[in-house]
Every structure is written in structure tokens, then in C-alpha cells.
Amino acid sequence: MRLSRRSTFLLRAAVAVGLAFIYIPLIVLAIYAFNASKILEWPPPGLTLEWFPKAIESTARDAFLTSIKAGLAATAIALVLGTLASLAVARHRFFGRETISFLVILPIALPGIVTGVALNNTFTQVFGIDLSLFTVIVAHATFCIVVVYNNVIARLRRMSASFEEASADLGADTWQTFRYVTLPNMRSALGAGGLLAFGLSFDEIIVTTFTIGAGEQTLPYWIFTNLFRAQQRPIVNAVAVIVVLISIVPVYLAHRLTSEEGGAAAGRGVRGRVEGGGVETEATAVP
Amino acid sequence: MATEAAVVERRSAGRRLADLLHRRPRLQVGALLAGPLGWLVIGYLGSLAILLIAAFWSVSPSSGELVRSLSFENIETLIDEPVYRTIVVRTVVIASLVTITDAIIAFPIAFFMAKVASRRTKAILVVAVLIPLWSSYLVKALSWRTMLSSGGIINWALEPLGLSGPGYGNTAVWLVMSYLWLPYMVLPIFAGLERIPNSLISASEDLGAKPFRTFRRVILPLAFPAVVAGSIFTFALTLGDYITPRLVSNNQFIGNVVFNNISTNLPFAAALALVPIVVMVGYLLVARKLGAFEHI
Numbered sequence: 047m048r049l050s051r052r053s054t055f056l057l058r059a060a061v062a063v064g065l066a067f068i069y070i071p072l073i074v075l076a077i078y079a080f081n082a083s084k085i086l087e088w089p090p091p092g093l094t095l096e097w098f099p100k101a102i103e104s105t106a107r108d109a110f111l112t113s114i115k116a117g118l119a120a121t122a123i124a125l126v127l128g129t130l131a132s133l134a135v136a137r138h139r140f141f142g143r144e145t146i147s148f149l150v151i152l153p154i155a156l157p158g159i160v161t162g163v164a165l166n167n168t169f170t171q172v173f174g175i176d177l178s179l180f181t182v183i184v185a186h187a188t189f190c191i192v193v194v195y196n197n198v199i200a201r202l203r204r205m206s207a208s209f210e211e212a213s214a215d216l217g218a219d220t221w222q223t224f225r226y227v228t229l230p231n232m233r234s235a236l237g238a239g240g241l242l243a244f245g246l247s248f249d250e251i252i253v254t255t256f257t258i259g260a261g262e263q264t265l266p267y268w269i270f271t272n273l274f275r276a277q278q279r280p281i282v283n284a285v286a287v288i289v290v291l292i293s294i295v296p297v298y299l300a301h302r303l304t305s306e307e308g309g310a311a312a313g314r315g316v317r318g319r320v321e322g323g324g325v326e327t328e329a330t331a332v333p
Numbered sequence: 334m335a336t337e338a339a340v341v342e343r344r345s346a347g348r349r350l351a352d353l354l355h356r357r358p359r360l361q362v363g364a365l366l367a368g369p370l371g372w373l374v375i376g377y378l379g380s381l382a383i384l385l386i387a388a389f390w391s392v393s394p395s396s397g398e399l400v401r402s403l404s405f406e407n408i409e410t411l412i413d414e415p416v417y418r419t420i421v422v423r424t425v426v427i428a429s430l431v432t433i434t435d436a437i438i439a440f441p442i443a444f445f446m447a448k449v450a451s452r453r454t455k456a457i458l459v460v461a462v463l464i465p466l467w468s469s470y471l472v473k474a475l476s477w478r479t480m481l482s483s484g485g486i487i488n489w490a491l492e493p494l495g496l497s498g499p500g501y502g503n504t505a506v507w508l509v510m511s512y513l514w515l516p517y518m519v520l521p522i523f524a525g526l527e528r529i530p531n532s533l534i535s536a537s538e539d540l541g542a543k544p545f546r547t548f549r550r551v552i553l554p555l556a557f558p559a560v561v562a563g564s565i566f567t568f569a570l571t572l573g574d575y576i577t578p579r580l581v582s583n584n585q586f587i588g589n590v591v592f593n594n595i596s597t598n599l600p601f602a603a604a605l606a607l608v609p610i611v612v613m614v615g616y617l618l619v620a621r622k623l624g625a626f627e628h629i
Contacts, residue, residue, distance in 0.1 A: 049449065049544055057449060060441035061458075067438065068465050068515065074486055075476035087484040131369035138362045147626055148617065149373050155565055155617055157573020157609045159588045163595060163602055164380040167387055171399075171599070188377050191369065219351035220361070249469050251576060252588070256595065269471045270576065286472035293467035297460055 072290060079287040084280055101284035109268035116179060116264055117247040120186035124243045125236060127187070128194025133228075136202035137210075153189040154246075161189060162256030169257065178259035185257040186250060190243035197239035198232055205231050237303045241296050265289065381610070388604035392597075399599065407604035417590070421608055424587045427507055428571035432518075432564045434511040439518035439563065444552075446519075447526035448534070459523075466516035471576070477509045478580045505581040510571045517570070518563035521628045525559025526552070561620050562628035568616060572609045 049057070074088075082092035128150075135146050153161055165185045169175055209231070213223040251266040258267060269285065272278040354361045391404040411417050446458045465473065480486050487498035499505050529552060537547040575588025587609060594602035620626070 048538060053544060054449070057441055057445050060438075061445045064438050064442045064515075065461060067512065068462070071473060071476040071480060071512065072465065072468065074480055075472065078476075078479060085484075086479050086482060088486040088489045127369040127372055130365045134362050134365035134369075138358060138365070140359075140362050148621065149378070150369075151617070151626070153373075153377055155569050156613050157569050157588070159573045159575060159591045160381075160384075160606045160610055160613075161377075163591055163606045164377075164384040166595065167384055167599060167603065168376075168380040171387070172383060184376075188372070191373070214355070219348055220354045221347060221351050245467055249467075251471055252573060255592070266469060266471050269469070269475070273471070273475060273580070282475065286469065286475060289472055290464075290468040293469070294464060297463045297467050300463070301456075301460060 075283060076287050076290070079280075079283040081280060081283070084276065086279065097280045097284035098288075101281050101288060104281055104285070105263070106265065106268050106281070106285045109263040109265045112179065112263060113248050113265040116182050116186060117244045119183045120190050120247040121240050121243045123183070123187035124190035124194045125240050128191045128239060128243075129198050129232070129236065131191070132195050132199035132202060136199050137207060147195075150192045150195045154192050158250075158252030159256070161185065162253040165253070166256040176259060177257055179262050181257045181259065182254055182262070182264065185253050186247040189250075189253070190246055193242040193246065194236070194239035197235045197242070201232050201235035202228075234303050238300060241300050241303070245296055384603045384606060387600055388607055390600040390603075392600060397597070404600075407601045410601065411604055411608075417605070420585050420587060420590060423503070423584065424572060425612065427503065427510065427586070428568050430507050431510040431514060431571045432567045434507070435515050435518040435567045436560055436564065438511070439515060439522055440560070443519050443522035443526055446523050447529075448531075448552075462516050462519050462523075466520075470513060473513055474509060474577050474580050477505070477512065481505050481509075481581055502582050503584060506578050506584070506586075509577050509581050510567075510574065513577065514567040514570050517566035518560075521559045521563040521566075522556060525556045525562070525628050529555045558624040559628040561623045561625035565617065565620055565625065569609075569613055572612065 077090065078086060079097060080093040080095065081090040081097075082094040083090060131146060131150060134140070135143055162185070165181070165188070166177070169177060169181050175181070209227050210223050213227045214220075218226065249266060250264075251270055254264055254267055255270070258264065263271070265285075269282055272282050354364065388407055389403050389405065391400045391402075391406050392398070393400050442458070442462070446455050446462075450458060481498060481501060483500070485498070491497055499508065533551055533555075534547060537551045538544075542550065573588055575586060575592050578584060578586045578589055587605060591602045591605050594605070
């Protein structure tokens with residue numbers, strides 16, 4: 047788009063201000079993690095590295111592992127349910143099809159307290175089960191379905207159904223078509239959706255506080271419970287910095303996934319060879 | 334041999350099921366939808382329905398036990414007590430302000446990323462916007478808590494000018510929420526702007542429209558559904574948050590009251606949770622009409 051010099055300048059200034067707004071709090075936090083004093087004052091009186099080893103040795107490590115566990119389980123459920131729903135909506139016509147997207151979006155579009163209270167009430171009052179890591183996973187999976195669904199359905203809509211029809215015409219049955227045609231084409235969409243779902247679950251705190259059992263701690267829950275303890279503050283700051291650094295990994299992975307997709311969107315994946323009714327895979331090595 | 338026969342047997346059973354599914358697409362749809370719909374309709378909508386019912390239960394004042402019979406007590410308290418009216422209004426007003434603020438900050442960033450920046454700058458900016466989205470929500474809220482504290486960096490920076498920061502309170506909640514949900518607004522708008530073909534913009538320019546007019550008459554209407562999509566997140570997330578208000582204010586928001594009542598007076602918590610449900614379902618219905626769902 048052709049813009050005048052003045053508008054380009056203004057636009058750049060707005061972007062710079064926006065990015066400063068995004069990054070200043072993260073930088074301030076990083077500096078506080080090296081704060082030699084336990085009292086949070088600006089500027090910090092001195093710098094130290096002592097909080098990092100203490101952070102790694104603290105109970106935060108167990109909480110981190112719990113978060114990974116919960117995130118992986120919730121992502122696995124969301125991948126299955128989200129893919130099934132998107133296949134139904136993208137490849138079939140049926141009554142109420144339009145409402146599926148609404149239904150899937152609801153758990154994330156309704157405020158976290160609503161989902162939290164509703165599930166808490168159902169778990170404790172209706173089923174009479176104790177809150178635990180399992181209830182956290184169920185709750186997380188519920189609002190993670192939407193990101194898998196959206197990613198996969200976008201892919202299915204771009205991918206012509208004629209590939210699948212061709213596969214069926216060549217004698218592949220429903221499973222073979224899914225395994226050798228549909229699934230390989232959805233791979234990067236599943237990766238992106240799964241990554242987002244994991245990220246959502248890993249960071250979630252509000253629904254978690256309503257569904258977590260006594261004695262269990264996810265990492266956000268650990269930060270939340272230690273936040274108000276003055277003694278723990280420097281360690282919380284150090285944990286926070288570690289979390290921000292770890293968060294670069296999924297961003298990098300997501301970036302890789304999307305650039306891979308740009309290079310080899312079409313044609314890839316159909317590596318099944320249909321022969322006399324049975325499908326035999328060629329070299330199954332994944333590039 | 335026996336195992337081989339079993340494999341053949343199993344495969345043919347799978348094949349028979351596949352044939353059945355192929356011949357009867359309705360059955361296939363049913364099989365595909367059973368899991369997701371079971372989870373979301375029975376599990377999730379069912380929970381919401383029970384919550385709706387629980388809002389009409391009450392708690393016996395003498396024993397503290399749940400009384401599972403119809404009572405309008407909670408709804409009456411909600412409407413009659415000015416405290417709760419204030420809390421609901423405060424929450425909705427802050428959520429609206431956060432949404433507007435984010436739209437204003439996010440649009441130039443998204444526009445620059447999508448239509449002005451070079452490929453390289455664009456890639457860098459996408460990552461720059463994504464990193465804070467992935468870093469923990471609590472970490473960011475925590476950082477603001479220290480920045481806004483009386484000995485924090487904001488007061489330190491403003492002191493030479495003879496000013497002081499907002500401290501903890503409603504302004505702080507508005508500021509921090511706007512910060513927290515900004516990436517949720519940038520990304521849908523960016524994706525929406527990317528979808529607008531450059532040829533449309535060139536056509537407008539070739540027909541003599543000044544940049545501002547092109548922006549107002551071509552780009553803005555096409556990007557609007559994406560802005561609405563982003564606003565679903567900023568609005569809903571603000572409406573349901575109770576942790577940020579606890580960190581940077583002493584004020585009560587809907588979420589705080591729900592959380593405080595969950596173990597002592599579940600029916601009242603449920604009744605109050607109906608407010609954001611009603612607000613959000615209305616918001617979503619309008620958003621869908623505006624085409625926002627394509628952009629989430």
C-alpha cells in the first residue's frame with residue numbers, strides 16, 4: 047500500500063509504542079529476578095544470581111511436571127475430539143451443522159469463572175467425585191477442543207475432497223483413506239492446533255483454581271499461591287523468568303510448522319500406494 | 334497359522350465396518366460426532382444447565398446445607414442489593430474499555446505487519462507478538478503488580494515530572510487487562526488483514542482514493558469481522574478474570590464474588606455466573622452475525 051511519509055512515520059511510531067508496551071513489563075520482571083534485596087523497590091539496590099538455583103530446587107519443579115502432564119493429557123483428548131468434529135463438519139451435511147462451531151467455541155468464549163463453576167458443580171455435586179488432576183484435565187480438554195477444531199477445519203476446507211474420493215475410487219476403504227490421504231495432509235494443522243492447545247492448558251489458572259484437588263499444583267497455581275508470600279517473591283520472580291524463556295520453544299516450533307506448511311502445502315502426504323485393494327506404504331520415514 | 338487367520342478375520346471385520354460406514358454416511362456422521370458432542374453437549378452444556386438450576390437452589394442459613402428446592406432468593410439478592418449491581422456494571426464497563434483500548438493499540442501493529450512491513454520484519458513482528466502470548470498470564474500480571482506498587486518503576490519514572498502512577502485500583506485493572514489480552518486482538522486482525530488481496534487496495538488507489546479513504550472504505554469494512562473476533566477474547570477474558578483484580582486492586586469484580594462464594598454459597602455463585610453467560614451468549618450471537626467466527 048502506498049502511504050505518505052508522514053503516515054508511514056506515524057504508523058511506525060504506533061508500532062514502536064505498542065511493542066514497548068508489550069515488552070517493558072517483561073524486561074522489568076527479568077531485572078527483578080536478579081534483585082539482591084527481597085524488598086521490591088525500583089531501582090534494585092544490587093544484583094544476584096542466587097534465586098535461580100533456589101527456584102529450580104523449589105516445589106515449582108514438581109508443579110512444572112504436573113503442568114506438563116495435565117497439558118499433554120488435555121491436548122491428546124482435544125486432538126481426538128477436535129479432529130472428529132471437524133471431519134464431520136467439513137465433509138458431511140447434517141442437521142445442526144452450523145451450530146457445531148458455536149458449541150465448540152463456547153467453553154473458551156464464556157468467561158473462565160463460568161466454565162470453572164459449572165464443572166466444579168458437576169464434579170462435586172452431581173458425580174460426587176473429588177477434585178484432582180483428572181478433573182483439571184477434563185476441564186482443560188473442554189476449552190482446548192476449539193483450537194484443534196479451528197486449525198483442522200481450516201485445513202480440510204482448503205484441501206479438496208476429491209483426493210479422498212480418488213482414494214475411495216481406487217479401492218481404499220474408509221480407514222485407509224483417512225490414514226493415507228486425510229491424516230498426512232492434516233499433519234501440520236494438527237501440530238499447530240496441538241501446540242496451541244498445550245499452551246492454553248499450560249498457562250490456564252482460572253478454571254484450574256475451580257477444578258484442582260487439594261495437594262495438587264500446576265505451575266500457574268504454584269505461582270498464584272506463592273505470590274502473596276513476601277519470603278517467596280524473589281523465587282517466584284526467578285521461576286517467572288524461566289517460564290518466559292521456556293515459552294520461546296513453542297513459539298519457535300509453531301514458526302517452524304507454519305513455514306514448513308508454506309513450502310509443501312499441496313501434494314505432500316499422499317504416500318500410500320493402492321495395490322489390489324490393500325494399501326502398502328512406501329518408505330514411511332517422516333522427513 | 335491361527336494368528337494369521339485371526340489377523341485376516343480382524344481385518345475383514347474392520348473392512349466390513351468401513352464398507353458399512355461408506356454406504357451409510359449418516360452412520361459415519363454419527364460415529365464422528367458421538368465423541369465430541371457427547372463431551373460438549375452432555376458434559377459441558379449439561380454442566381451449564383445444572384449450574385442454571387443450581388442458581389435457584391439456596392443454602393439453609395442455620396445449617397449451611399444445600400437446599401435443593403426452587404427459590405428466587407439469589408436472583409432477588411442480585412437485583413436488589415446495590416453492591417452487586419455496582420460490581421456487574423464495573424466489570425462490564427472495564428471489559429468494554431479494555432476491548433476498545435486493545436482494538437486501538439492492536440490495529441496499527443497488525444496493519445503494519447500485514448501490509449507495510451517487509452517479509453523479514455513481518456516474521457520478526459509475528460514472533461515478537463507471539464512470545465508474550467505464550468509467556469504465563471500470571472507472570473505478566475505479577476510484573477504489573479510490582480511496576481504499579483508505590484516503590485515501583487512507574488512512580489520512579491513519573492516522580493521527576495511531579496506526577497505519580499495510578500497505583501492499585503480500577504485504572505490499574507483496565508491497564509493490566511489491556512496489556513494481558515493485547516495479543517489476542519493483534520493476531521486475528523493481522524490474519525484478517527492478510528486475507529485482503531493487495532489488488533483491492535491497488536484498485537482503490539488507481540481509482541483516485543487517498544490512503545485515508547482507501548483505509549476507511551476498503552480496508553476497515555473488510556477487517557471489521559476480524560476486529561470483532563478479537564474482541565470476543567478481550568471482552569470474555571476480562572469479564573471472567575478474578576486474579577488480576579486481586580493483584581492490582583481492592584475492588585470486587587464478578588469473578589471475585591463468584592470465587593468467594595463457591596465453597597460457602599454455591600447457589601449464589603451460580604446465580605452470579607449467569608450474568609456473564611447471558612452477556613457473552615448475546616455477544617457471540619451478534620459476533621456470528623457480523624462474520625467474526627471465520628476469523629477465530
